[in-house]
Amino acid sequence: MKLPLAALLLAMSSHAAVSTGNPFSGDPPDATHPWAIHDRNRPQPPRVEPGTFSTPAQPGQPPADAIVLFDGTEASLAKWEADTKPGDPAAPTKWIVRDGALECVPKSGQIRTKEQFGDCQLHIEWAAPAQVQGNSQGRGNSGVFLMGLAEVQVLDNYNNPTYADGFAGALYGINPPLANALRPPGEFQVYDIVFRRPVYREGKLIDPGYITVFCNGVLVQDHTPLEGPGGHLKRSAHRPFPAAGPLKLQDHGNPVRFRNIWYRPLPPRAIEGGTDGALTAEATTAKRASIAAELRSDATKLPRDSVAQMLRLAESLVYERDPSVAQRVDTLAASYLATLKATPVAELEKKRGEAETVLRAFQYLAKFDLVAKGHPAIAGLERIGQAQGWNQKKK
Numbered sequence: 001m002k003l004p005l006a007a008l009l010l011a012m013s014s015h016a017a018v019s020t021g022n023p024f025s026g027d028p029p030d031a032t033h034p035w036a037i038h039d040r041n042r043p044q045p046p047r048v049e050p051g052t053f054s055t056p057a058q059p060g061q062p063p064a065d066a067i068v069l070f071d072g073t074e075a076s077l078a079k080w081e082a083d084t085k086p087g088d089p090a091a092p093t094k095w096i097v098r099d100g101a102l103e104c105v106p107k108s109g110q111i112r113t114k115e116q117f118g119d120c121q122l123h124i125e126w127a128a129p130a131q132v133q134g135n136s137q138g139r140g141n142s143g144v145f146l147m148g149l150a151e152v153q154v155l156d157n158y159n160n161p162t163y164a165d166g167f168a169g170a171l172y173g174i175n176p177p178l179a180n181a182l183r184p185p186g187e188f189q190v191y192d193i194v195f196r197r198p199v200y201r202e203g204k205l206i207d208p209g210y211i212t213v214f215c216n217g218v219l220v221q222d223h224t225p226l227e228g229p230g231g232h233l234k235r236s237a238h239r240p241f242p243a244a245g246p247l248k249l250q251d252h253g254n255p256v257r258f259r260n261i262w263y264r265p266l267p268p269r270a271i272e273g274g275t276d277g278a279l280t281a282e283a284t285t286a287k288r289a290s291i292a293a294e295l296r297s298d299a300t301k302l303p304r305d306s307v308a309q310m311l312r313l314a315e316s317l318v319y320e321r322d323p324s325v326a327q328r329v330d331t332l333a334a335s336y337l338a339t340l341k342a343t344p345v346a347e348l349e350k351k352r353g354e355a356e357t358v359l360r361a362f363q364y365l366a367k368f369d370l371v372a373k374g375h376p377a378i379a380g381l382e383r384i385g386q387a388q389g390w391n392q393k394k395k
């Protein structure tokens with residue numbers, strides 16, 4: 001039973017030659033979900049060739065689509081520059097590459113990437129000096145500034161208490177880390193960060209932005225809302241961020257080392273026009289209309305007046321009601337039913353799979369009030385099925 005139906009659906013589909021779900025089966029789209037449950041029209045996730053994990057001794061490989069900001073080579077230092085004041089000319093950084101790591105030269109100033117970006121998944125590894133010097137904020141201090149603004153603290157807190165909102169893995173001045181998962185000084189620590197900038201619309205904050213941080217695989221920031229960029233001693237407040245900014249690393253006077261720095265830009269959130277996540281009714285309607293338009297255009301490429309064309313048009317009604325399309329589906333259904341009625345009984349058996357698929361499609365549409373409950377195709381196909389004994393006989 002399952003196989004012939006799947007084969008039929010496949011034959012009627014002009015989609016890729018693999019089944020990505022059956023139409024007229026899962027709960028349909030609603031006011032805030034443009035797709036049905038298990039919707040075959042929902043885009044496949046893009047393939048990303050994964051990298052490898054780092055060990056304390058060796059940095060891992062970034063995933064294939066990562067934008068690498070530092071790979072341990074002298075050449076990748078060219079992706080960085082000194083963090084000169086706005087308006088001042090660009091200048092090369094005085095930080096150095098030593099043993100495959102980018103090392104802060106104390107008192108040489110902060111550095112920044114030439115590349116500017118916003119929402120991202122950022123991977124960065126750092127090591128505080130093996131030789132322990134200083135305490136509290138004075139020991140192995142640096143910082144990872146997303147967009148040059150929000151600091152994820154870098155600090156040797158292995159055996160070194162400090163104020164909690166200034167701890168390694170803190171969103172500095174705003175939120176302490178959930179745990180201290182640091183390795184001893186001298187060993188590389190791994191930060192995996194998910195960063196979302198604040199979003200304003202017409203001057204109003206509609207999303208504060210968020211930061212999620214794993215330190216050595218341990219969750220230390222759990223979708224923590226931003227409160228502006230954060231800061232030293234002063235209570236930070238929400239404010240707009242630019243569209244993009246550089247990644248900055250702090251010179252806090254300690255020769256902290258970095259390696260394996262890469263990021264992946266993130267797709268827009270629903271409130272910025274993305275179509276995954278919590279959608280507004282407006283965005284859902286727009287997406288549903290575009291899916292319906294695609295299906296209707298697809299239908300024009302199928303054989304004229306065919307069952308496949310009727311079903312594709314019917315499928316589009318699941319996303320968007322349209323009286324003229326509904327009428328066309330009714331006309332095609334009526335002529336399909338007439339063809340079946342004129343088919344000799346012996347021949348009808350060959351049409352069983354197709355007829356049952358059409359019946360299921362109309363039953364689905366009627367169940368969700370997309371066609372009339374008493375649609376003539378339903379009663380007509382049920383009658384043919386009863387006469388053929390399809391309900392009793394297993395295929």
Ligand code: MG
Pocket residue numbers: 141142143153154250252
């Ligand atoms: Mg710092």
